[in-house]
Amino acid sequence: MRSKMQRLMGASALALVMSLAPIPSVAVDRDFVVADIELEGLQRIAPGTVLTYLPVSVGDSIAAGQSADIIRALFATGFFSDVSLRRRDDVLIVVMEERPAINEIRISGNRDIKTDQLLDALRQVGMARGRVFNRTVLERMENELLQQYFARGKYNVQVDVEVESLARNRVDVVIDIAEGRVARIQQVRVVGNEVLSERELTRRLESGSKRWYNPFSRRNQYSRQKLAGDLETLRSRYLDDGYVNFNIDSTQVTLTPDRRDIYVTINLDEGEQYVVREINLAGNLIVSEEELRSLLEIAPGDVFSRRQITNSANAISRRLGDEGYAFANVNPIPELTEEGNEVALTFFVDPGQRVYVRRINFTGNARTQDEVFRREMRQMEGGWYSTSNVERSRVRLQRLPYVENVNLETRRVPGTDDQVDLDISVTERLSGSFMVGLGYSQSQGLLFNTSLSQDNFFGSGNRVSVAFNNSSVNRIYSFSFFNPYYTIDGVSRGFDIFYRETDAAEADISRYSSDRFGLSVTYGIPLTEFNTFRITPGFESVRIKTSDRTPNEITDFLRDNDGPDFNLYTLNASLTHDTRDRTVFAERGNLQRVNLEVALPGSDLEYYRVDYRNQYFLPVRENLTLKLHGEAAYGDAYGNTSDLPFFEKYFAGGTRSVRGFRDFSLGPTDSNNDAFGGNFRVAGGAELIFPPPFLDNMPSVRVSLFLDAGQVYASYDDFDAGEIRYAVGAGMTWLSPVGALTFSLAKPLNDKPEDRTQSFQFNIGASF
Known part of the structure; x- marks a missing residue:
């Protein structure tokens, strides 16, 4: 009985196991027609997506052995880690196990490369939030991160990746980076050079050992991009010196075993130097050949120079552009002759189609009226492109005070070959400010100022300013209004009114004080694109206050000219x-x-002052500018006035003229040995x-090395x-939110015992 019960129980258990066992795979011994398809195991992926990739549908006949193709097609999607097929009668059952989805990628320890940059790099290898996670991609992901750091010279970087499982078949990818430090370049060697020295x-x-004078330099930090740029620098240097066949044979970058130091060796072949035998112009020249030849920077007999050839081609393109050929192509073709190492150079000119400007479009001007920008344009709509x-x-x-940046693009008009549009994108800077400031100046002591100004009043381009400034030397109240386009032709007009109290003794000048009230109107007349004439009629009332310590030079002037009150009718005229x-x-x-x-x-006083100033800016090379400047100024009285008024005399010394000497200290002194000023001033420098x-x-921020010179007579x-x-020295200027802050450290070269020198000078302030 027991044995029978055991047999019955065993049979029942076997039946139960068989009922729970997986349905056998599709039989391979006979075909069947699919009556229905069931999908099992899906969590995030929509059934419609699977059916799209499934190479079989309801009504299709599945042949023997076709199951492998079906499984292979689903695996190719990358969505699944396991796929199996089952059959129930004529129903095809597809059982799938989805790969987990990436919930989040967390990166820590990165300082040199921003997280967004690293995520972009991972996205390129298939790793991103929301995408399917594939463990086989992990190695590619780690390699990509390593390559990002290797390109920046960080060869000690370590990348640790952990995968954290989450609910609903999701994972977090946690990346911990130990960047290490950038490998330092100890030496860059050049091998194969004979004409030019290795030092030259x-x-x-950009790559090499750190300069002794710049401890903050990153020159010794290696990067592939920087080295590639250096190789192009070498190539350009030789091509500019006529070595047409110059070649860089190889570049070896050697890393020390501790991965901290790098040695770079560049092997090059200089080749032979070539000279230009002849220069020809070919193609459709548009303008005369004589005029185009005058634009060339290179001539027969000169050493071949890629820079001069490129500049010549660009000059011809610009000249053709002035005739309306916006897309002119000038292609210089050198033809080498081995005998004599000569080059026959031909400039092929293809002007293309002449075009005119259909529209000029401005974007980015949220505050400024469109007309304000259009009146600055010298390229007109409907005219030939220039x-x-x-x-x-x-x-x-770009010169407008309320514009920070200008980007101009020339775009062809679709469907035409003779029209272009100019798309001008402007970035506006804040044009209005209300400022309360506190600062200190060596010449004026503690400064307090408050001002309300608007360089772009209601987007019109007009400037309005109300200001109050107070220091130990000056107290100034002022109001000004300026319209740069009073007329459509560009004539400007402005109004100024001010009241100024001055205590000259606080500036180490002759001991007196003054109250001055004035108003004026200014007209600016553009004569040419670069020349402007301005005329300013005005009125000024001056009251001089003296004390027991006022020098005789001032009291005598006031006695001889019916002081101390003067009404002046002034006229200023300038040509710029x-x-x-x-x-x-x-x-x-x-x-x-x-x-x-x-x-x-x-006027109660009759005098004149003439001033000439010249500033010349010359780009020596990229980011290095030479400024040469000079000034000559002279003033004198006429009519019944005895001398140029003392409150209009010239001074020198300080940050605005000759640094290294105290403000206003150069020139004649009065009977109290205080600075009195003079009628003639010369100044200049480099x-x-x-x-x-x-x-x-x-x-x-800009820094400078300077030579200043000047004197007052x-x-x-x-x-x-x-x-x-x-005086010689170094200076720095910072355009801060409260104005230009200047610092200088100067050494006078020929000061005398009576001179008042000052090595460090500055004007600095801060808003609050």
Whole structure:
């Protein structure tokens, strides 16, 4: 009985096991027609997506052995880690196990490369949030991260990856990075050079040992991109010197065993130097060949120079662009002759289609009226395209005080071959400010100022300013309004009104104080694109206050000219020539200004002052500008006035003239041995200006090395070149939110015992 019960129980158990066992795979011994398809195991993937990839549908006949193809097709999607097929009668059952989805990628320990950059790199190898996680991609992912760091010279980097399982078949990928430090370049060697020395070749490379004078330099940090740029620098140097067949044979980058130091060896073949035998112009020249040849920087007999050839081709393209050929192509073709190492150079000119400008479109001007920008344009809609006019328009827009950046693109009009649109994107800077400031100046002591100004009043381009400034020397109240386009032709008009109280003794000048009230109107008349004439009639009331310590020079002047109150009817006239590329931190161009100031007949005092200033900016090389500047100024009285008024005399010394000497200290003194000023001033100097090498991405800061010279004389007849003072030093200017802050450290070269020197000078302030 027991044995029978055991047999029955065993049979039941076997039946139960058989009922729970998987349905056998599709039989391979006979075909069947699929009556229905069932999908099992799906969690996130939609059934419709699976049916799209499934190479069989209801009604299809499955042949013997076709199951492997079906499984292979589903595996190819990358969505599944396991796929099996089952059959129930004529129903095909597809059982799938989905790969987990990436819920989040967490990266820690990265400082040199931003997280967004690393995530973009991972996305390129198939790793991103929401995508299917595939363990076979992990190794590719780690390699990609390593390559990102290797490209930056970090060969000690370690990348640890962990996968954390979550509910609903999801995972988090956790990446911990130990970056290590950048491998340092200990030496860059050049092998194979005979004409140029190794020092001459390596000194301009971006890769190499750190300069002694720049401890913050990253020059010794290795990166592949930087080395590639250095190789191109070498190639350009030799091609500019005529070595047409120059070649870099190989580059070896050797890493020390501890992966901390790098040695770079560049093997090169200089080849032979070539000279230009002849220059030909071919193609459709449009303008005369004689004019085009005048644009060439290279001539027969010159050493072959890729830079000069490229500049010549660009000059021809720009000239054709001025005729409306916006897309002219100038292709220089050199033909080498082995005998004599000569090059026959031919410039093939293809002007293309002449085009005119259909529309000029402005974007980005959220506050400024469209008309304000259009009036600065020198390229007109409906006119032939002109490269010079387009570039000049860009510069004029860039010079506006309320514009930070200008991007100009020339775009062909679809469907035509003779029309283009100019798309101009402007980035506006804040044009209005309310400022309360506190600062300190060596010449004026503690400064307090408050101002309300708007350079772009209601988006009109007009400037309005109300200000109050207070220091130990000056207290100033002022209001000004300026319209740069009073007329459609560009005539400007402005109004100024001010009241100023001055205590000259606080500036170490003769002991007196003054109250001055004035108002004026200014008209600016553009004579040419670069020349402007301004005329400013005005009125000024001056009251002089003296004390027991006021010097005789001042009391005598007041007695002889019926002081201490004076009413002056003034007229200022100036002629300005300005070709600078920028008004602030210019890199090229010339600024010249002649200014005449006259107290007109009928004034209580009659005098004049003439001033000439010249600034010339020359780009020495990229990010290095040479500034040459000079000034000569002279003033005198006429009519019944005895002398140029003491409150209009010239001074020198300080951050705005000759650094290294105290403000206003150079020139004649009064009977109290205080600075009195003079009627004649000369000043000038030279300055090398460049961005600070230890501060990257700081466009608002410039440093300089300078030579200053200047002196003030009682009159023109007293001029003595031997009395001019000189100083050398270094300076820095920062365009801060409260204005230009200047610092200088100077060494006078020929100071005398009576001179008042000051090595460190500054003007600094801060808003609160």
